[in-house]
Amino acid sequence: xxxxxxxxxxxxxxxLLLVSCRHISTKTxxxxxxxLLPIGPLTNxxxxxxxxxxxSHTVELLERASVELVCKWAGNExxxxxxxxxxxxxxxxxxxxxxxxxxEKEQYVLKQMFTVLNETDLGNYSCVFGNEAKAEFILAxxxxxxxxxxxxxxxxxxxxxxxxxxxxxxPVPTSWKxxxxxxxxxxxxxxxxxxxxxxxxxxxxxxxxxxxxMTKADAGLYSCGAVYAIGTAYSQVELKIIxxxxxxxxxxxxxxxxxxxxxxxxxxxxxxxxxxxxxENGPNPDQRNSMTQEENxxxxxxxxxxxxxx
Amino acid sequence: xxxxxxADSACSPPxxxxxxxxxxxxxxSIGFSYAFPKSLTIYFxxxxxxxxxxxxxxxxxxxxxxxxxxxxGPVSSVFVNRYGSRPVxxxxxxxxxxxxxxxxFGTTIMHLYLCVGVLGGLGLAFNLQPSLTIxxxxxxxxxxxxNGLAMTGSPVVLFTLAPxxxxxFDSLGWRGSFLVLGAIVLNCCVAGALxxxxxxxxxxxxxxxxxxxxxxxxxxxxxxxxxxxxCLRRFVDVSLFRHRGFLIYLIGNVIxxxxxxxxxxxxxxxxxxxxIDEYSAAFLLSIFALVDMFVRxxxxxxxxxxxxxxxxxxxxxxxxxxxxACHLLCPxxxxxxxxxxxxxxFGLAFGMLSALLFEVLMDxxxxxRFSTAVGLVTVIECGPVLxxxxxxxxxxxxxxxxxxxxxxxxxxxxxxxxxxxxxxxxNYKKLDEERRQSAAVVMRTSEEAA
Numbered sequence: 115x116x117x118x119x120x121x122x123x124x125x126x127x128x129x130l131l132l133v134s135c136r137h138i139s140t141k142t143x144x145x146x147x148x149x150l151l152p153i154g155p156l157t158n159x160x161x162x163x164x165x166x167x168x169x170s171h172t173v174e175l176l177e178r179a180s181v182e183l184v185c186k187w188a189g190n191e192x193x194x195x196x197x198x199x200x201x202x203x204x205x206x207x208x209x210x211x212x213x214x215x216x217x218e219k220e221q222y223v224l225k226q227m228f229t230v231l232n233e234t235d236l237g238n239y240s241c242v243f244g245n246e247a248k249a250e251f252i253l254a255x256x257x258x259x260x261x262x263x264x265x266x267x268x269x270x271x272x273x274x275x276x277x278x279x280x281x282x283x284x285p286v287p288t289s290w291k292x293x294x295x296x297x298x299x300x301x302x303x304x305x306x307x308x309x310x311x312x313x314x315x316x317x318x319x320x321x322x323x324x325x326x327x328m329t330k331a332d333a334g335l336y337s338c339g340a341v342y343a344i345g346t347a348y349s350q351v352e353l354k355i356i357x358x359x360x361x362x363x364x365x366x367x368x369x370x371x372x373x374x375x376x377x378x379x380x381x382x383x384x385x386x387x388x389x390x391x392x393x394e395n396g397p398n399p400d401q402r403n404s405m406t407q408e409e410n411x412x413x414x415x416x417x418x419x420x421x422x423x424x
Numbered sequence: 425x426x427x428x429x430x431a432d433s434a435c436s437p438p439x440x441x442x443x444x445x446x447x448x449x450x451x452x453s454i455g456f457s458y459a460f461p462k463s464l465t466i467y468f469x470x471x472x473x474x475x476x477x478x479x480x481x482x483x484x485x486x487x488x489x490x491x492x493x494x495x496x497g498p499v500s501s502v503f504v505n506r507y508g509s510r511p512v513x514x515x516x517x518x519x520x521x522x523x524x525x526x527x528x529f530g531t532t533i534m535h536l537y538l539c540v541g542v543l544g545g546l547g548l549a550f551n552l553q554p555s556l557t558i559x560x561x562x563x564x565x566x567x568x569x570x571n572g573l574a575m576t577g578s579p580v581v582l583f584t585l586a587p588x589x590x591x592x593f594d595s596l597g598w599r600g601s602f603l604v605l606g607a608i609v610l611n612c613c614v615a616g617a618l619x620x621x622x623x624x625x626x627x628x629x630x631x632x633x634x635x636x637x638x639x640x641x642x643x644x645x646x647x648x649x650x651x652x653x654x655c656l657r658r659f660v661d662v663s664l665f666r667h668r669g670f671l672i673y674l675i676g677n678v679i680x681x682x683x684x685x686x687x688x689x690x691x692x693x694x695x696x697x698x699x700i701d702e703y704s705a706a707f708l709l710s711i712f713a714l715v716d717m718f719v720r721x722x723x724x725x726x727x728x729x730x731x732x733x734x735x736x737x738x739x740x741x742x743x744x745x746x747x748x749a750c751h752l753l754c755p756x757x758x759x760x761x762x763x764x765x766x767x768x769x770f771g772l773a774f775g776m777l778s779a780l781l782f783e784v785l786m787d788x789x790x791x792x793r794f795s796t797a798v799g800l801v802t803v804i805e806c807g808p809v810l811x812x813x814x815x816x817x818x819x820x821x822x823x824x825x826x827x828x829x830x831x832x833x834x835x836x837x838x839x840x841x842x843x844x845x846x847x848x849x850x851n852y853k854k855l856d857e858e859r860r861q862s863a864a865v866v867m868r869t870s871e872e873a874a
Contacts, residue, residue, distance in 0.1 A: 269597070361600030368611075379614070
């Protein structure tokens with residue numbers, strides 16, 4: 115639920131009180147009917163950002179929270195006394211969020227408290243100063259860092275493992291879920307039902323999807339989701355299935371090339387007369403060998419005769 | 425009957441002609457041996473998720489592959505001594521291919537360990553040793569250049585495999601990619617086909633092939649149906665352990681390898697810790713690889729220069745010490761520009777060292793015994809190579825900072841560098857003395873005969 119600025123102070127104090135008392139059971143006051151608040155305290159997060167034209171900051175949220183977003187702007191050359199500021203969510207202006215901001219200590223400060231209760235409350239929030247400057251806050255669940263842009267290649271009748279992992283620096287998700295993308299629709303994969311085809315293994319930060327025996331029908335986009343209290347982070351991976359014929363073609367091609375080359379070299383050699391042992395020394399006979407060359411010449415004559423007899 | 429590698433080098437090396445085709449074959453072969461394990465790391469994340477295992481489990485795959493590759497060294501040497509380079513490289517290529525194809529149908533991680541790790545690693549070992557050996561039989565005067573060019577295969581193939589692997593992974597997943605990689609690795613068989621044996625005449629040889637180390641006992645016997653004595657000697661050439669040059673090389677290398685690979689592994693994480701973003705940190709590695717790529721053939725050229733060649737051990741010692749100095753100064757580098765400069769200098773140092781690494785061994789023990797020598801060296805180096813990065817990682821974990829690791833790596837490379845300088849000065853003196861002595865003996869016997 116989004117609170118208007120006029121209720122801001124009141125709610126802030128109420129929240130603090132409630133947090134310190136460790137139970138929340140009141141409804142949130144506001145212009146629109148409020149949903150039932152869940153049991154459990156809301157974590158308080160204050161994120162301050164200084165605006166410098168199109169800056170964007172990501173705020174990671176795991177569970178329901180109350181977030182205060184603060185925008186500071188140094189102003190332009192004119193520096194009027196008042197500036198109108200408002201907030202937008204995902205591009206469209208939030209109703210009743212427009213306020214007049216006073217110039218304090220050479221800057222304009224725009225604050226707003228937002229409660230994030232479910233996945234729809236996440237998104238891109240922007241503060242706008244009178245159509246001149248704005249900053250963006252991306253409220254989202256922790257993203258899965260490892261992006262796989264290249265498809266995974268699997269072979270028909272082979273087994274395969276697809277893995278999704280969340281960084282060690284990010285918090286552990288409550289659970290994982292897998293789905294198969296059919297166009298834009300997600301078809302969830304339930305391992306228990308089709309246990310002959312799939313198996314899902316879940317460790318805290320990792321999840322693996324096993325395919326026991328793949329067929330061409332298994333090719334496509336798969337998405338793994340890290341489930342947090344507030345929402346799910348997705349990562350997609352493409353699986354391509356090929357048969358062994360593809361690499362085999364290349365293998366046979368290269369094999370043929372090798373056979374041709376080897377045959378050519380051996381035939382060329384046979385067509386030339388057998389290489390005789392050259393008796394002349396090279397242009398620079400090394401001193402080390404000069405002695406042995408002489409001895410060799412003596413030996414060669416004798417052994418050659420012996421050889422011919424054999 | 426296929427001639428053995430030892431017999432090949434009894435013929436005078438052509439130093440050109442078909443040798444350059446062999447260098448190209450070695451380039452491919454060596455490139456795959458070094459770059460293949462590194463490039464597989466792209467698939468680790470997906471395989472880890474697929475089999476539901478931890479990161480250290482999948483990292484074991486790299487270690488098993490590397491261990492298998494290094495431990496397979498002596499086995500590879502035995503086969504090369506017996507059958508020559510060509511069949512071994514082709515067999516190696518086939519082994520890795522079969523390993524990858526089998527792995528693409530794998531159902532457990534153990535399956536992958538055995539196929540890619542053990543079999544794949546062994547196959548790569550069968551690629552590495554013979555490639556190095558055959559260069560020694562084709563080149564003598566231009567050998568440093570040939571070695572430098574062949575070793576350039578490692579950064580070039582890595583540069584090509586990395587984006588290729590990414591592309592395969594995006595279009596085919598890890599299974600399909602392993603299958604296609606199995607085919608790509610078959611190109612090692614093409615490289616093997618290029619490794620035509622030099623000379624077709626088998627010949628036994630009693631005289632030593634090199635005077636290094638003053639070891640005047642016989643070299644590796646080469647007739648096919650040898651006695652049991654020669655059979656044993658073929659497996660383990662223990663006489664190498666009495667070879668002065670070989671010992672110097674071995675001791676220095678074992679210490680050096682503790683600090684060799686760790687700085688490469690930790691360059692990107694160090695950069696990220698300094699606050700540099702992931703892409704710029706990866707770009708540092710690209711700078712390093714690019715510099716490495718050009719420095720290797722350049723070092724080969726330098727090593728071939730008339731003044732440098734007779735004293736090439738000093739160049740190697742310098743490159744080892746230079747690596748050490750680079751790492752010791754690394755913590756002084758600040759900001760991205762400093763690290764980029766470090767990457768350039770490190771690339772220079774790493775490339776120089778890699779280009780000369782096997783050339784100096786060939787120079788010390790001579791081409792015929794090189795195969796056995798390199799097998800022994802790789803199996804002994806297995807330890808430091810595998811322990812180096814985890815130990816450095818432990819240093820980083822204990823101190824929480826990378827600079828102590830760099831200091832340690834710097835020391836581990838500077839000390840062997842100085843050791844090499846000193847020992848080779850002494851070794852060269854001894855060799856000159858021995859050569860003078862045996863020249864005097866020959867003169868005397870020829871005078872007596874006349």
